[in-house]
Amino acid sequence: MIDFYTWGTPNGHKIRIMLEACGFEYQLHRVDILNDEQFKPEFLAISPNNKIPAIVDHDGPNGEAISLFETGAILLYLAEKSGQFMPTEPKAYWQVMQWLMWQMGGFGPMLGQAHHFNKFAPEPIPYAVDRYCKEAHRLWGVLDKQLEGRDFVCDQLSIADFAIFPWANRFEFQKIEPDQYPNVAAYIERMKSFDFVSKGLEMPSS
Missing domain, CATH: 3.40.30.10 (Glutaredoxin)
Known part of the structure:
Protein backbone atom coordinates (compact mmCIF):
# COMPACT_ATOMS: atom_id res chain seq x y z
CA MET A 1 0.00 0.00 0.00
CA PHE A 85 6.64 4.17 -18.42
CA MET A 86 10.44 4.37 -18.40
CA PRO A 87 12.30 2.65 -21.25
CA THR A 88 15.31 0.50 -20.46
CA GLU A 89 17.12 0.91 -23.79
CA PRO A 90 19.84 3.48 -23.01
CA LYS A 91 19.13 6.01 -25.76
CA ALA A 92 15.39 6.02 -25.08
CA TYR A 93 16.02 6.10 -21.32
CA TRP A 94 18.11 9.26 -21.55
CA GLN A 95 15.67 10.89 -23.94
CA VAL A 96 12.94 10.52 -21.31
CA MET A 97 15.30 11.58 -18.54
CA GLN A 98 16.28 14.83 -20.28
CA TRP A 99 12.65 15.83 -20.80
CA LEU A 100 11.84 14.97 -17.20
CA MET A 101 14.70 17.24 -16.13
CA TRP A 102 13.45 19.93 -18.55
CA GLN A 103 10.11 19.90 -16.81
CA MET A 104 11.59 19.95 -13.33
CA GLY A 105 14.14 22.65 -14.11
CA GLY A 106 12.14 24.96 -16.34
CA PHE A 107 8.64 24.10 -17.51
CA GLY A 108 7.28 23.61 -13.99
CA PRO A 109 9.13 26.34 -12.06
CA MET A 110 8.71 29.04 -14.70
CA LEU A 111 5.04 28.28 -15.33
CA GLY A 112 4.56 28.19 -11.57
CA GLN A 113 5.85 31.74 -11.40
CA ALA A 114 3.45 32.72 -14.18
CA HIS A 115 0.62 31.16 -12.18
CA HIS A 116 1.60 33.15 -9.11
CA PHE A 117 1.96 36.56 -10.71
CA ASN A 118 -1.07 36.13 -12.99
CA LYS A 119 -3.46 34.65 -10.44
CA PHE A 120 -2.31 34.89 -6.85
CA ALA A 121 -0.04 37.90 -6.30
CA PRO A 122 -1.71 40.33 -3.87
CA GLU A 123 -1.05 43.23 -6.25
CA PRO A 124 -0.15 43.46 -9.95
CA ILE A 125 3.56 43.48 -10.75
CA PRO A 126 3.76 44.21 -14.49
CA TYR A 127 7.46 43.40 -14.82
CA ALA A 128 6.98 39.94 -13.27
CA VAL A 129 3.87 39.23 -15.32
CA ASP A 130 5.68 40.19 -18.52
CA ARG A 131 8.82 38.23 -17.65
CA TYR A 132 7.10 34.96 -16.78
CA CYS A 133 4.48 35.13 -19.51
CA LYS A 134 7.25 35.57 -22.08
CA GLU A 135 9.12 32.62 -20.61
CA ALA A 136 5.93 30.56 -20.65
CA HIS A 137 5.54 31.24 -24.36
CA ARG A 138 9.19 30.33 -25.00
CA LEU A 139 8.80 27.03 -23.18
CA TRP A 140 5.55 26.22 -24.93
CA GLY A 141 7.38 26.82 -28.20
CA VAL A 142 10.06 24.32 -27.21
CA LEU A 143 7.40 21.75 -26.35
CA ASP A 144 5.42 22.41 -29.52
CA LYS A 145 8.51 21.78 -31.64
CA GLN A 146 9.29 18.56 -29.77
CA LEU A 147 5.74 17.28 -30.30
CA GLU A 148 5.80 17.84 -34.06
CA GLY A 149 5.02 14.48 -35.63
CA ARG A 150 4.80 12.80 -32.22
CA ASP A 151 1.96 11.55 -30.07
CA PHE A 152 4.00 11.92 -26.90
CA VAL A 153 7.00 13.92 -25.74
CA CYS A 154 9.32 10.98 -26.42
CA ASP A 155 8.89 7.90 -28.59
CA GLN A 156 6.37 6.32 -26.23
CA LEU A 157 4.14 7.33 -23.34
CA SER A 158 6.41 7.87 -20.35
CA ILE A 159 6.94 9.63 -17.04
CA ALA A 160 8.04 12.65 -19.09
CA ASP A 161 4.43 13.01 -20.22
CA PHE A 162 3.09 12.56 -16.71
CA ALA A 163 5.41 15.36 -15.57
CA ILE A 164 4.81 17.78 -18.45
CA PHE A 165 1.12 17.39 -19.26
CA PRO A 166 -0.36 18.68 -15.97
CA TRP A 167 1.53 21.95 -16.33
CA ALA A 168 0.48 22.40 -19.95
CA ASN A 169 -3.10 21.66 -18.92
CA ARG A 170 -3.11 24.77 -16.70
CA PHE A 171 -2.62 27.03 -19.73
CA GLU A 172 -5.21 29.57 -18.61
CA PHE A 173 -3.08 30.43 -15.55
CA GLN A 174 -0.22 31.18 -17.97
CA LYS A 175 -2.30 33.40 -20.30
CA ILE A 176 -1.61 30.92 -23.08
CA GLU A 177 -4.01 30.26 -25.95
CA PRO A 178 -3.28 26.61 -26.84
CA ASP A 179 -4.33 27.13 -30.47
CA GLN A 180 -1.13 29.17 -30.86
CA TYR A 181 0.72 25.89 -30.30
CA PRO A 182 -1.25 23.29 -32.28
CA ASN A 183 0.99 20.35 -31.44
CA VAL A 184 0.66 21.01 -27.71
CA ALA A 185 -3.08 21.62 -28.03
CA ALA A 186 -3.53 18.24 -29.72
CA TYR A 187 -1.27 16.61 -27.13
CA ILE A 188 -3.36 17.96 -24.24
CA GLU A 189 -6.53 16.49 -25.73
CA ARG A 190 -4.74 13.21 -26.47
CA MET A 191 -3.56 12.90 -22.86
CA LYS A 192 -6.98 13.80 -21.47
CA SER A 193 -8.50 10.91 -23.41
CA PHE A 194 -6.86 8.39 -21.06
CA ASP A 195 -9.09 7.30 -18.17
CA PHE A 196 -6.12 7.25 -15.77
CA VAL A 197 -5.35 10.86 -16.66
CA SER A 198 -8.94 11.94 -16.01
CA LYS A 199 -8.78 10.21 -12.63
CA GLY A 200 -5.40 11.77 -11.91
CA LEU A 201 -6.78 15.28 -12.49
CA GLU A 202 -9.55 14.91 -9.92
CA MET A 203 -9.41 17.20 -6.90
CA PRO A 204 -8.52 15.26 -3.74
CA SER A 205 -11.66 14.69 -1.70
CA SER A 206 -10.44 12.72 1.30
Missing part, protein backbone atom coordinates in the same frame (compact mmCIF):
# COMPACT_ATOMS: atom_id res chain seq x y z
CA ILE A 2 1.17 3.51 -0.83
CA ASP A 3 0.09 6.52 1.20
CA PHE A 4 -0.18 9.48 -1.16
CA TYR A 5 -0.23 13.04 0.19
CA THR A 6 -1.44 15.62 -2.30
CA TRP A 7 -3.47 18.64 -3.33
CA GLY A 8 -5.03 19.75 -6.62
CA THR A 9 -1.94 21.21 -8.27
CA PRO A 10 -0.01 20.18 -11.40
CA ASN A 11 2.65 18.58 -9.22
CA GLY A 12 0.02 16.65 -7.34
CA HIS A 13 -1.61 15.57 -10.58
CA LYS A 14 1.68 14.14 -11.89
CA ILE A 15 1.89 11.49 -9.22
CA ARG A 16 -1.78 10.60 -9.12
CA ILE A 17 -1.71 10.05 -12.89
CA MET A 18 1.29 7.74 -12.46
CA LEU A 19 -0.32 5.82 -9.61
CA GLU A 20 -3.49 5.34 -11.65
CA ALA A 21 -1.61 4.40 -14.82
CA CYS A 22 0.44 1.77 -13.02
CA GLY A 23 -2.54 0.37 -11.13
CA PHE A 24 -0.97 0.81 -7.73
CA GLU A 25 -3.13 0.47 -4.63
CA TYR A 26 -2.91 3.75 -2.75
CA GLN A 27 -4.56 5.71 0.02
CA LEU A 28 -5.05 9.39 -0.77
CA HIS A 29 -4.46 11.96 1.96
CA ARG A 30 -5.49 15.53 1.19
CA VAL A 31 -3.01 18.19 2.30
CA ASP A 32 -4.84 21.52 2.13
CA ILE A 33 -2.05 23.90 1.18
CA LEU A 34 -4.49 26.83 1.23
CA ASN A 35 -4.77 26.32 4.99
CA ASP A 36 -1.05 25.62 5.56
CA GLU A 37 -1.49 21.91 6.30
CA GLN A 38 1.84 21.32 4.55
CA PHE A 39 3.54 22.80 7.63
CA LYS A 40 2.10 20.29 10.08
CA PRO A 41 4.83 18.26 11.83
CA GLU A 42 3.40 14.94 10.67
CA PHE A 43 3.64 16.03 7.02
CA LEU A 44 7.09 17.58 7.46
CA ALA A 45 8.30 14.21 8.71
CA ILE A 46 7.53 12.87 5.24
CA SER A 47 8.24 15.96 3.13
CA PRO A 48 10.80 18.17 4.91
CA ASN A 49 10.59 20.78 2.14
CA ASN A 50 6.90 21.31 3.06
CA LYS A 51 5.75 20.70 -0.51
CA ILE A 52 3.20 18.31 -1.94
CA PRO A 53 3.10 15.66 -3.20
CA ALA A 54 4.81 12.99 -1.14
CA ILE A 55 4.40 9.25 -0.77
CA VAL A 56 5.07 6.55 1.78
CA ASP A 57 5.44 3.11 0.22
CA HIS A 58 4.94 0.53 2.95
CA ASP A 59 6.35 -2.17 0.67
CA GLY A 60 9.51 -0.41 -0.40
CA PRO A 61 13.00 -1.75 -1.09
CA ASN A 62 13.72 -4.95 0.82
CA GLY A 63 10.13 -4.91 2.04
CA GLU A 64 10.75 -1.85 4.19
CA ALA A 65 8.75 1.37 4.20
CA ILE A 66 10.19 4.35 2.35
CA SER A 67 8.99 7.95 2.16
CA LEU A 68 9.73 10.17 -0.83
CA PHE A 69 9.19 13.79 -1.77
CA GLU A 70 10.03 15.66 -5.04
CA THR A 71 7.99 14.59 -8.04
CA GLY A 72 10.91 13.62 -10.24
CA ALA A 73 12.21 11.22 -7.61
CA ILE A 74 8.72 9.79 -7.02
CA LEU A 75 8.09 9.26 -10.74
CA LEU A 76 11.41 7.49 -11.18
CA TYR A 77 10.79 5.36 -8.11
CA LEU A 78 7.32 4.31 -9.26
CA ALA A 79 8.60 3.62 -12.78
CA GLU A 80 11.27 1.30 -11.40
CA LYS A 81 8.86 -0.35 -8.96
CA SER A 82 6.27 -1.01 -11.66
CA GLY A 83 8.56 -1.60 -14.63
CA GLN A 84 6.39 0.80 -16.62
